[in-house]
Amino acid sequence: MKRKPSTExxxxxxxxxxxxxxxxxxxxxxxKKGGFPPLAWYDALLELSRAPTGEMRPVELEKQxxxxxxxxxxxxxxxxxxxxxxxxxxKMDKRGQFVEITETGRDLxxxxxGAYSAxxxxxxxxxxxxxxxxxxxxxxxxxxxxxxxxxxxxxAKEGAPAR
Amino acid sequence: MKRKPSTExxxxxxxxxxxxxxxxxxxxxxxKKGGFPPLAWYDALLELSRAPTGEMRPVELEKQxxxxxxxxxxxxxxxxxxxxxxxxxxKMDKRGQFVEITETGRDLxxxxxGAYSAxxxxxxxxxxxxxxxxxxxxxxxxxxxxxxxxxxxxxAKEGAPAR
DNA sequence: TCAAGATTGATGCAGCTGCATTTAGTAGGC
DNA sequence: GCCTACTAAATGCAGCTGCATCAATCTTGA
Numbered sequence: 172m173k174r175k176p177s178t179e180x181x182x183x184x185x186x187x188x189x190x191x192x193x194x195x196x197x198x199x200x201x202x203k204k205g206g207f208p209p210l211a212w213y214d215a216l217l218e219l220s221r222a223p224t225g226e227m228r229p230v231e232l233e234k235q236x237x238x239x240x241x242x243x244x245x246x247x248x249x250x251x252x253x254x255x256x257x258x259x260x261x262k263m264d265k266r267g268q269f270v271e272i273t274e275t276g277r278d279l280x281x282x283x284x285g286a287y288s289a290x291x292x293x294x295x296x297x298x299x300x301x302x303x304x305x306x307x308x309x310x311x312x313x314x315x316x317x318x319x320x321x322x323x324x325x326x327a328k329e330g331a332p333a334r
Numbered sequence: 335m336k337r338k339p340s341t342e343x344x345x346x347x348x349x350x351x352x353x354x355x356x357x358x359x360x361x362x363x364x365x366k367k368g369g370f371p372p373l374a375w376y377d378a379l380l381e382l383s384r385a386p387t388g389e390m391r392p393v394e395l396e397k398q399x400x401x402x403x404x405x406x407x408x409x410x411x412x413x414x415x416x417x418x419x420x421x422x423x424x425k426m427d428k429r430g431q432f433v434e435i436t437e438t439g440r441d442l443x444x445x446x447x448g449a450y451s452a453x454x455x456x457x458x459x460x461x462x463x464x465x466x467x468x469x470x471x472x473x474x475x476x477x478x479x480x481x482x483x484x485x486x487x488x489x490a491k492e493g494a495p496a497r
Numbered sequence: 498t499c500a501a502g503a504t505t506g507a508t509g510c511a512g513c514t515g516c517a518t519t520t521a522g523t524a525g526g527c
Numbered sequence: 528g529c530c531t532a533c534t535a536a537a538t539g540c541a542g543c544t545g546c547a548t549c550a551a552t553c554t555t556g557a
Contacts, residue, residue, distance in 0.1 A: 176451050179467035180459030184357075186474040187458075189400075191354035194347075194477055209513095230535065237352075242514070244537060266522040266535045288339050295350075296343030298476050304342035307473045311349040313461050314357055372543095392506065405544070407506060429505040429552045 187314075194294050201290040207283050211238075212255075215246055216280035219256060219272035226259060226271035255279060350477075357457050364453040370446050374401075375418075378409055379443035382419060382435035389422060389434035418442060 176184070199210060207213075218235045219227055227235075233243040247270055250256040255276035261267040272280075299307065339347075362373060370376075381398045382390055390398075396406040410433055413419040418439035424430040435443075462470065 175455035176459040177464050177467070179464040179471070180462065181451075181454055183462065183467040183470045183474075184454050184458045186471050186478070187354050188358065190474040190478045191350050195351065211513095228535085239515075240536070241516085241538080244535095245513080248537090261535095264523075264535080266520095268536080288344075291344055291347050292338035295347045295477060296339040299343065299346065299473070301340050301342040303473060303476075304340070304346040306469070307346045308342070308349050310462070310466060310470045310473070311346075311353040313466075314458060315349070315353045374543095393504085402545075403506070404508080404546085407508085408543080411507095424505095427505080427553070429550095431506080 197294045198287070198290040201293070202283070202286055205286040207279075207286055208253075210287075211236075211246060212250065213280065213283045213287060215250060216255060216272060216276050216283070219270065220277055220280050222272075224271075226269040228261070228267055229270060230267070232270065250276065360457045361450070361453040364456070365446070365449055368449040370442075370449055371416075373450075374399075374409060375413065376443065376446045376450060378413060379418060379435060379439050379446070382433065383440055383443050385435075387434075389432040391424070391430055392433060393430070395433065413439065 195210075202208075202210065202213075214236055215232065218232055219225065229240075229243050229247060232247075233240055236243070238246075247256065247258070250270075251258060254273060256270050256272050259269040259271055261269050295304070358373075365371075365373065365376075377399055378395060381395055382388065392403075392406050392410060395410075396403055399406070401409075410419065410421070413433075414421060417436060419433050419435050422432040422434055424432050458467070
């Protein structure tokens with residue numbers, strides 16, 4: 172069971188870890204400089220804003236964002252504290268609730284997309300041709316442990332979820 | 335300044351974030367199941383074990399691992415608490431110190447490499463041919479914000495640093 | 498020689514994560 | 528109806544991260 176990975180695989184692993192961390196840091200840093208909250212907030216706001224009614228069950232949000240339950244719970248807390256979302260009771264299921272994005276929340280999501288998209292362009296787009304970006308996608312997808320595909324189209328218009 | 339990135343670049347960004355997080359999780363999970371400490375500990379032990387004298391200044395460790403100063407300081411605390419390293423005073427510079435890996439530390443590093451390398455093979459190696467792994471390296475390197483190259487050779491023999 | 502500035506390492510604080518547990522409500526079987 | 532099993536969400540605790548700051552020491556230059 173030992174010394175199995177090839178040097179190539181190991182090198183790919185190292186780069187995957189290093190480069191992701193560098194690029195993520197750079198993007199988060201750019202957002203912070205713009206006075207914006209962390210990326211996770213953006214992801215949540217984006218999901219909420221995409222919901223046809225503007226509201227979602229925490230459970231759904233959790234599935235969309237691929238983060239654990241407690242994490243969702245606390246993220247919602249923070250959004251609500253900042254007035255970016257509100258909790259609504261769920262009459263069909265009294266255990267549950269709905270989370271609805273506010274106008275402030277929608278505004279912030281849009282403003283963040285400006286800074287966020289600029290950061291993606293700066294730290295990814297400008298360093299890779301479209302063809303190479305596609306190649307990278309293809310290779311990365313093969314590593315994705317059967318993680319559902321992300322349609323490029325869905326990300327293109329209004330924002331991109333991370334994680 | 336808005337809506338700049340191509341859909342290809344955005345898709346690459348999303349996958350970079352998602353896949354890295356999945357793969358890292360999977361590897362960390364495997365290590366945890368084996369009863370081992372987190373990857374960061376491994377990285378530190380590896381750097382220390384590679385030092386010709388078995389000891390390093392925290393500042394050097396910091397530079398090697400590309401983590402912030404306070405993070406190094408606390409990581410060393412934990413290693414020392416667990417008997418994996420010891421602090422030694424530095425006579426040339428009384429502000430500073432040396433950190434030396436213990437035999438226990440060396441043993442742990444070696445044992446961890448068994449589990450770690452198996453995890454790399456399982457989650458990366460087995461999903462990519464060597465040629466594709468190299469392609470992936472090439473593409474990722476272009477995103478690396480002038481981060482120093484990692485020689486494949488240095489990683490091959492005894493372990494691979496993350497981050 | 499001595500003050501100003503840089504460097505080394507530690508630490509208090511706040512926020513976030515994971516884990517386990519708790520609380521509350523639902524649903525199914527009998 | 529009532530007991531059990533399940534699901535939705537919240538929360539207490541520990542550990543880790545980032546940020547700012549601190550104390551101690553070293554270096555430099557006038």
